[in-house]
Amino acid sequence: MIKFTLNGRKVETDAPATARLLDLIREEHLLIGTKEGCGEGECGACSVFVNNLLQNSCLIPIGSIEGADIVTIEGIMETEQFKILDESYSIAGGVQCGYCIPGMVMASAALLTKNPNPSEAEIREGISGNLCRCTGYNMIVDAISKAAKKGDGLWQRK
């Protein structure tokens, strides 16, 4: 029996220790915001926070998250920070097909929490593990930069 916190709620599971956190999130908890794009940690569509750090849930065997604090996109949807990202992505035109976006938003939030005023280079670095095939990234970079400005002071609060 593995116990951990998912979006602030204590949960437990009988799934084998090798089960991927991604499958647990999607199949047991029916949270669909965490997507599978590659299953090998190469696309970032399955990004979640593990103890506040951005990680790829497809590479995490649940045996290693005993007691950990897991947050998915559903877990940040109601926050002020998310609202700012939502708006900035909309204004900057960062969303096309949308499949990479929840992961991209998680990476954006992780970056801004750590570095509330990133340079363009730091933004590119921050989302470098999140593949997007539609936008060529520039409008996403712009979205994050807008979110940094708009959310001034908000990101450190965490």
Place this chain on the structure above:
Amino acid sequence: MDLKDISTSVPRKDHKGKVSGQLAYISDVKVENMVYGVLYRSPIAYGKIISIQLPNLPEGYEAVGAEDIPGPNYVKIIKEDQPIFANDWVNYIGEPILMLVGGDLNILYSLLDEVKIELEEHQAIYTLDKAIKQKSVPGVNMASYEFGESLEIISAIELKAHQIIEEEYDTGYQEHVYLEPQGMLAIYKEDEIVVQGSMQCLYYIKNALLSALACGDDDVRVVQSPTGGGFGGKEDYPSMMACHVAVAAKAVKKSVMLVFDRSEDMVVTTKRHPAKLKYRTAIDKDGNILSMCVEIFLDGGANVGLSSVVLQRALINSAGVYKIPHFHSKGYVLKTNTVPNGAFRGFGAPQSFAGIESHIGHLSKLANIDPIEYKRKYLVKQGDPTITKGNFRDPILMEEMIEDLLNASDYKKKKVEFQTFNQQNQRYKKGIGTSLFLHGCGFTGSGERDHIKATVKLVKSKDGKVILKISNSDMGQGIYTTLSKIVAKELDILYEKVLYPDPDTKEVPDSGPTVASRTTMIVGKLLQRAAKKLKDQWQSGVEQEVVEHYVHREMIPWDEKTFTGDAYPAYSWGVNIVEVEVDTLTGNLKLEKVYANYEVGKVIDDRVMKGQIDGGLAQGLAYGYLEKMTSREGKIQQKSISDYGPPTSLDVVTIQSKVFDNPYADGPYGAKGAGELTLIGGAPAVQAAIEDALQTSFQQIPITPEVIIESLWMREGEEG
């Protein structure tokens, strides 16, 4: 909606669901009584199936194969050469042979490992070069066309020419890497099968299902799920998956879900055709072009699929944006025992433009003229004939666009600066390159009139909402937004009052597939007309419906046999300038600056257009130097995203772009196509920039670090 200018951006219709991740793509869907399907695939490239032995299947697990197909065993596309389940011959590694269905994926994968197959292996054709050598062998030549100046006249010109320049140019595979892998679900119901999934072309799928299931029009229904990127990859391929799940659902009387792994998707789905392009050009002593012959060979893979149409577009673009005297062109789609190739943004044009831009660039060096100046000498002008004896009848802004971009990029100054830099720097070399290109909007020739016959419908509800009833997919390119906007503006109602639900063939007429940069121009125009009609007869408080059908603007009629006439109703145009820095120790390339000017008639939404520019150009640039896929003995070698290498955020730079207004009479508010155009100029511009940096010539894309290092190594050898 009171937008002064249609181009002013509005919020995306699908933004909320996407940014929160709560929009359900097909793999997020679960329905009652659903089982999974997994495919057993051919382990060999070419051979005959002797026998198949299935393992003992536990209860609830079943196998589905060719014998379960109610209709004929092929996926209806153009030719009848693609089996749904191969049951006699297999033609490529990964070809589907049968499907196992059941509730637990883990068990299904184990069962798959236990399937035993006996095959009689035959000699396969693995490479395009081999296919070219064998092109007279029956079955190898899957399609061919020839047109242009007579070869006698060209021979006479060549006899008197100062020099004949011959070049051979190769382009590689390109893989779509849409972020959402392919997925399809067949929902089983007593009286109908509903096929739902990630797709671009609902009615292609519906027609394929009507054939495969041999059923009536009301017995199948196709619904598009939110589609996580297409780029052409979800144009033809989903028809086969739809047949698989629908046949299986019918056979096992359960709903069947088929979702690919990334590696499976990379290995078995269609890709951009690898091509070989041959140029033979006669020049005079000043380097002026006297005549040109082009020969194009496309690697079709194992089935013809859409390849003949891809070849048509490749050939129509074989002279690029140039008016070349005495031009002759010829092309083939050849069969190889490799994964079938299909649609990919640009549809044959990227290969042709890479080739012709390379060749013209090399001719400019012989003439000792800056490439951009040499190209401008041959640039087509309004009123010029096309190479298929059609006509460029609309205004062409290329001269203005080129001039503007040369200024924006400071091209002439950069040329000089880079020369100095390169003299002083041993390790790093800088270069700047240009590309000029166009894209024919909509289907080739009379396709819209003869094959597609698009119909659109608008339904107005009692409470004044207007619903778009069309079969076109938003796969990220933004048509939910742009088409809704056209209707809102025309009706002068709030944008929010216009609804565009996920298309469902039970609800929508066939407005054609979402391909060929046709949606905004063709479907958008039909919607605009429908909206105008609705506005004229608008009555408050009642439900109303209007329907519009495609009307062909007759120009010079297209004749596929002679390959003459107006190939497209309109053209969109582009100019790219790229600056690179090459590391001569590693061959690695750094994109430094990218500039782009486009003309697409009239932009329907600035932000959506910028999304197309940045995303398309990123793919086009990467096609030229970064993305590399190879096949060895019929097997795709790059099975993971990182081995293939599409650009990350650290590989792309800011793109300085501008779009020129040039409204087109037959497009909504003057709009033409834009989606494919943006990809086309990337690769040739990057090649030109690398050549400028290294002062050498290349005859292929992608120009990977391996190609660069090999070229430098050879040069070192020559220089002793």
Place this chain on the structure above:
Amino acid sequence: MAEKIIAYRFDRLDQTLSQLNNENCVIIAGGTDVMVLHKSRRGVPPKIPKPIVFIDHLSELKRVYQNDKDLHIGACCTYSELLEDPFIPSPLKDAIKTIAAPAIRNRGTLGGNICNASPAGDTLPLLYIYNAKLLLRSVKGDRIVAISDFIQGPRRVQRDHNEILAEIILPSILEGGSHVVFEKVGNRNADAIAKVGFAGYIRLNGARIDDVRFAFGAVGPTMVRSMDIEKKLLGKTVPLAAADIAQIVAAFDKIIKPIDDQRSTALYRKTVALNLLRYFLSMKQYQPN
């Protein structure tokens, strides 16, 4: 029909070691390599053939400390943790920054990079030229082994099944005074697997070479390093004479034997490896870093 999976996660290292002494297990630290290596298909857990021991939470394996001039790095420190640690030398940080992308660096560990023993392991060329030593711990006690002895081939290491890689020791690294270069050549700027890796180390006494080391990654089954070749340069003065450079390059030309694969070609790997070596040797001056 879920097969039974046995997995252990102890609170302390000693408990972990005693379990390893009883049973041959697969050790998972960050898991970023193990999960891919044993990957099954979509929707199914990886197939790991042995019982599993999770170790990435063990605080005993996460310390970074100085011991005289040596630097000790806990094997389960993640890449991100090392990037923020003031003790870690900057060339090593530069190498770590080239690994994958932030989410992987938040999970992957230095110990994992070593035990995975990939010919393309990103930190390995540097660890070789730092003469890294590995502290292996078991219920029987500690054992220290040179990294070049530990790594024996692709995914083959000299670890007894009852041992854990506890610490990576970088001897005398805090003395400073050396000039170190690291270059990773990948197909793109993030999330790339090395096609060639090169690390160069040089320590001068005035213009005389006191110590020099080179290691190449992704050009053979393990890192290529040759003390014999390095020795030829000792006592020479910089800038090096063209003939000396040519001699060293020629010597490596003989022992670097890369392969063609889906990522690159043998010709490319070899040419680039030698290019980077030649470039390093041709530098006019070397600033300690």
